[in-house]
Amino acid sequence: xxxxxxxxxxxxxxxxxxxxxxQEGQELVITAPIEAADFVRLVTQKAYQAGAKYVHFxxxxxxxxxxxxxxxxxxxxxxxxxxxxxxxxxLAEKGAAFLDIRIPNPDLLTxxxxxKIAADNKITAEAxxxxxxxxxxxxxxxxxxxxxxxxxxxxxxxxxxxEEAVSKLWETIFHLTxxxxxxxxxxxxxxxxxxxxxxxxxxxxxxxxxxxKAPGTDLTIEFNKKHLWASAAxxxxxxxxxxxxxPTEEVYTLxxxxxxxxxxxxxxxxxxxxxLIEGLSLTFENGKIVDFSAESGYETLKGLIETDxxxxxxxxxxxxxxxxxxxxxxxxxxxxxxxxxxxxxxxxGKAYPTCLEGGTKMxxxxxxxxGVNNSLVHVDFMIGSSELDIDGETENxxxxxxxxxxxxxx
Amino acid sequence: xxxxxxxxxxxxxxxxxxxxxxQEGQELVITAPIEAADFVRLVTQKAYQAGAKYVHFxxxxxxxxxxxxxxxxxxxxxxxxxxxxxxxxxLAEKGAAFLDIRIPNPDLLTxxxxxKIAADNKITAEAxxxxxxxxxxxxxxxxxxxxxxxxxxxxxxxxxxxEEAVSKLWETIFHLTxxxxxxxxxxxxxxxxxxxxxxxxxxxxxxxxxxxKAPGTDLTIEFNKKHLWASAAxxxxxxxxxxxxxPTEEVYTLxxxxxxxxxxxxxxxxxxxxxLIEGLSLTFENGKIVDFSAESGYETLKGLIETDxxxxxxxxxxxxxxxxxxxxxxxxxxxxxxxxxxxxxxxxGKAYPTCLEGGTKMxxxxxxxxGVNNSLVHVDFMIGSSELDIDGETENxxxxxxxxxxxxxx
Ligand SMILES: [Zn+2]
Ligand SMILES: [Zn+2]
Ligand SMILES: [Zn+2]
Ligand SMILES: [Zn+2]
Numbered sequence: 001x002x003x004x005x006x007x008x009x010x011x012x013x014x015x016x017x018x019x020x021x022x023q024e025g026q027e028l029v030i031t032a033p034i035e036a037a038d039f040v041r042l043v044t045q046k047a048y049q050a051g052a053k054y055v056h057f058x059x060x061x062x063x064x065x066x067x068x069x070x071x072x073x074x075x076x077x078x079x080x081x082x083x084x085x086x087x088x089x090x091l092a093e094k095g096a097a098f099l100d101i102r103i104p105n106p107d108l109l110t111x112x113x114x115x116k117i118a119a120d121n122k123i124t125a126e127a128x129x130x131x132x133x134x135x136x137x138x139x140x141x142x143x144x145x146x147x148x149x150x151x152x153x154x155x156x157x158x159x160x161x162x163e164e165a166v167s168k169l170w171e172t173i174f175h176l177t178x179x180x181x182x183x184x185x186x187x188x189x190x191x192x193x194x195x196x197x198x199x200x201x202x203x204x205x206x207x208x209x210x211x212x213k214a215p216g217t218d219l220t221i222e223f224n225k226k227h228l229w230a231s232a233a234x235x236x237x238x239x240x241x242x243x244x245x246x247p248t249e250e251v252y253t254l255x256x257x258x259x260x261x262x263x264x265x266x267x268x269x270x271x272x273x274x275x276l277i278e279g280l281s282l283t284f285e286n287g288k289i290v291d292f293s294a295e296s297g298y299e300t301l302k303g304l305i306e307t308d309x310x311x312x313x314x315x316x317x318x319x320x321x322x323x324x325x326x327x328x329x330x331x332x333x334x335x336x337x338x339x340x341x342x343x344x345x346x347x348x349g350k351a352y353p354t355c356l357e358g359g360t361k362m363x364x365x366x367x368x369x370x371g372v373n374n375s376l377v378h379v380d381f382m383i384g385s386s387e388l389d390i391d392g393e394t395e396n397x398x399x400x401x402x403x404x405x406x407x408x409x410x
Numbered sequence: 411x412x413x414x415x416x417x418x419x420x421x422x423x424x425x426x427x428x429x430x431x432x433q434e435g436q437e438l439v440i441t442a443p444i445e446a447a448d449f450v451r452l453v454t455q456k457a458y459q460a461g462a463k464y465v466h467f468x469x470x471x472x473x474x475x476x477x478x479x480x481x482x483x484x485x486x487x488x489x490x491x492x493x494x495x496x497x498x499x500x501l502a503e504k505g506a507a508f509l510d511i512r513i514p515n516p517d518l519l520t521x522x523x524x525x526k527i528a529a530d531n532k533i534t535a536e537a538x539x540x541x542x543x544x545x546x547x548x549x550x551x552x553x554x555x556x557x558x559x560x561x562x563x564x565x566x567x568x569x570x571x572x573e574e575a576v577s578k579l580w581e582t583i584f585h586l587t588x589x590x591x592x593x594x595x596x597x598x599x600x601x602x603x604x605x606x607x608x609x610x611x612x613x614x615x616x617x618x619x620x621x622x623k624a625p626g627t628d629l630t631i632e633f634n635k636k637h638l639w640a641s642a643a644x645x646x647x648x649x650x651x652x653x654x655x656x657p658t659e660e661v662y663t664l665x666x667x668x669x670x671x672x673x674x675x676x677x678x679x680x681x682x683x684x685x686l687i688e689g690l691s692l693t694f695e696n697g698k699i700v701d702f703s704a705e706s707g708y709e710t711l712k713g714l715i716e717t718d719x720x721x722x723x724x725x726x727x728x729x730x731x732x733x734x735x736x737x738x739x740x741x742x743x744x745x746x747x748x749x750x751x752x753x754x755x756x757x758x759g760k761a762y763p764t765c766l767e768g769g770t771k772m773x774x775x776x777x778x779x780x781g782v783n784n785s786l787v788h789v790d791f792m793i794g795s796s797e798l799d800i801d802g803e804t805e806n807x808x809x810x811x812x813x814x815x816x817x818x819x820x
Contacts, residue, residue, distance in 0.1 A: 025483070025485065034444040034447050034469065037444050037471065037473075040474070041471070041473050041474060041477060044474055044477050044478075045477050045481055048477065048478065048480075048481035048482045048483075048486075049481055051483065052482070053482070053483060053485050053486050054478075054482070054486050054489075054491065055474075055478070055482075056491055056493075057469065057471075057474070059444065059467065059469045061447065061451075061467075063447075063451050064450070064451060064454055064465075064467070067451060067454050067455050067458065068454075068458065068464075068465070070458075071455055071458035071459055072458045072462070072463070072464070072465075073435075073458075073461065073463060075435065075463050076458075076463050076464050079464075081464065081466055082500070083466075083493065083496065083497030083498075083500055083501065084497070086493070086496075086497075087493030087494070087496075087497060088493075090492070090493055091493065
């Protein structure tokens with residue numbers, strides 16, 4: 001039985017060693033809220049001890065974000081700070097690793113005009129597009145981990161008091177990220193192995209299409225012949241293996257941009273830029289979202305879909321069995337990093353070029369020709385449940401079960 | 411009688427309105443420790459309410475600084491993050507205003523090798539030189555204010571407990587910055603007026619030399635004929651008036667680089683980059699420091715003086731009467747912003763080009779020709795006391811008293 005401090009140290013090491021897998025002499029960029037300063041300090045120490053040359057900080061603060069939305073003039077929402085955008089791009093070019101430490105705050109911008117938020121999201125996404133392309137093409141090592149805040153903890157555990165909720169959320173995070181194991185590094189090796197077996201199976205099958213069936217969902221998704229299923233382990237061009245999301249339970253690929261048809265309904269709330277979108281439904285024709293609705297957060301969803309051309313199409317198809325540890329916890333985290341790993345999901349927007357054979361070496365035009373969607377955004381939404389069935393259709397038209405009642409059938 | 415919150419708001423407004431004097435549509439860059447987040451949030455709100463277009467943050471953290479010194483490899487100390495240096499320079503070029511919010515931490519780096527600190531200071535100063543030149547030439551509006559931490563408060567008030575010390579330090583800061591006045595803005599107008607009367611008097615006299623006499627001090631300082639005495643109010647090229655230091659009690663000018671002779675001894679400790687230098691003594695010949703000693707912090711002083719050629723010469727001559735409010739408080743703040751305003755002081759290093767007629771329009775070569783010192787550093791040290799006499803020598807050799815027993819004689 002480890003103490004809280006021991007688990008915290010293991011969690012920090014997990015982020016540095018398994019997450020970004022920092023290399024001797026490499027620079028590290030930590031993007032984090034100032035509220036997470038204590039954990040950032042621990043991670044920084046671990047990074048230097050692991051050989052990092054320089055740790056850079058890209059701090060943010062929810063209260064300052066809110067202050068800007070409340071008090072700044074309209075002109076504030078017409079440009080993103082160039083020095084940050086260029087700074088991140090330059091560090092990516094230099095080969096730095098990127099660790100995002102996040103504190104979910106799903107209700108932060110609830111009272112702010114969704115139009116203003118959408119405008120700001122778009123400006124931000126445009127400014128950060130080159131930097132984000134480095135990440136989505138695995139040209140840099142990157143990883144995302146979360147830490148609790150009292151606000152988030154009480155949203156996940158509404159029946160506990162503040163202190164209990166924070167403590168319970170830490171324990172939950174340690175458990176779901178395997179930081180509470182005797183040897184988390186070894187535990188992750190085994191976990192990566194298990195996930196890649198599923199990915200290998202699906203890559204062997206090269207399904208032409210997937211058919212989704214669940215209440216509110218009847219959807220088919222086609223694939224390019226060169227699509228690749230991926231899982232936990234990602235590879236930097238220099239061979240370094242990193243893990244983008246801690247935790248991660250998914251195997252995922254990219255859809256054929258124009259090959260999505262039917263309707264899909266979300267099964268969990270989606271936290272997008274400080275607003276919750278609940279009960280969203282999308283209807284597709286030849287890949288394009290031609291209709292959509294939401295029980296709450298409609299304007300935010302509308303702003304997301306209308307970001308650009310690519311945000312009318314899907315960029316990711318991810319399979320997660322309904323008995324994943326996160327799903328079994330029975331909790332809703334109001335945070336994509338956790339909730340996406342409890343549930344099959346799709347993403348609106350940009351596809352990972354890594355999920356197409358040779359994709360990372362293609363130009364944007366070549367990727368488009370192969371039906372790889374591009375967009376300023378990439379936003380996952382959850383569609384898994386114990387009522388979801390997924391079938392695969394092989395090249396010669398045979399139908400094979402992949403998921404039954406939310407569980408692996410392969 | 412105002413509440414703490416009211417005084418805090420006035421202090422924040424003082425920083426935004428009198429300090430940097432933010433203009434409608436202007437960008438503001440706040441450099442601050444994350445420990446000061448609460449005050450930064452208040453200042454940010456005030457800045458947006460005063461019309462700022464965008465507030466940028468350049469956060470720092472003492473613990474992370476210490477972590478780097480303790481755990482980072484040697485290669486970490488060979489370059490400064492270019493994205494920050496270029497970012498600040500770019501924002502200065504765009505006309506942003508710069509507000510530094512500081513929490514003094516005089517003992518932060520006491521246990522670190524002074525050679526390592528000196529190397530890092532030099533790298534930092536080299537990287538930030540273009541940005542700092544914008545500031546020292548008044549090409550951007552900038553200002554510095556401080557906020558307490560419990561560590562600093564207990565160093566200033568060692569007999570009080572943590573809570574009392576912090577509260578007492580806040581009250582002291584409010585008092586010395588006039589934030590506790592009914593109308594701080596008006597109080598500052600009057601104060602600026604009083605200081606500029608002294609500066610005008612000295613500018614009318616155009617003294618050729620000053621003679622300093624005190625225990626451990628026997629020094630003469632010559633001036634270029636075009637030297638200018640300045641005080642609280644600084645002017646941006648667009649005419650905006652800003653206040654660099656809040657509080658400020660000094661009138662100051664620049665010495666003739668090669669015109670300093672004799673010996674000077676400090677009267678207060680000097681906090682330089684996380685280390686205290688006490689009882690320092692400098693001997694000058696034709697402007698150059700040819701000998702130096704210190705009761706403590708000798709290696710740090712040595713590192714400072716050996717930064718470059720210019721750090722062997724003086725860059726500032728400042729007069730502060732020994733009955734200034736800060737001096738009367740009888741406190742030692744272990745922080746230059748406060749201590750320099752309790753005491754006559756000199757600065758090692760770069761001179762303010764604003765203190766020479768036409769100086770801000772001169773090239774570096776022209777400034778050198780006029781005996782204006784240049785250096786990567788500018789570090790004030792305090793030499794005032796109730797035993798300090800200063801005489802002025804006029805163009806035709808007459809000797810006139812300027813300070814007697816530390817008090818104005820003019
Ligand atoms: Zn995913
Ligand atoms: Zn995704
Ligand atoms: Zn000064
Ligand atoms: Zn100075």
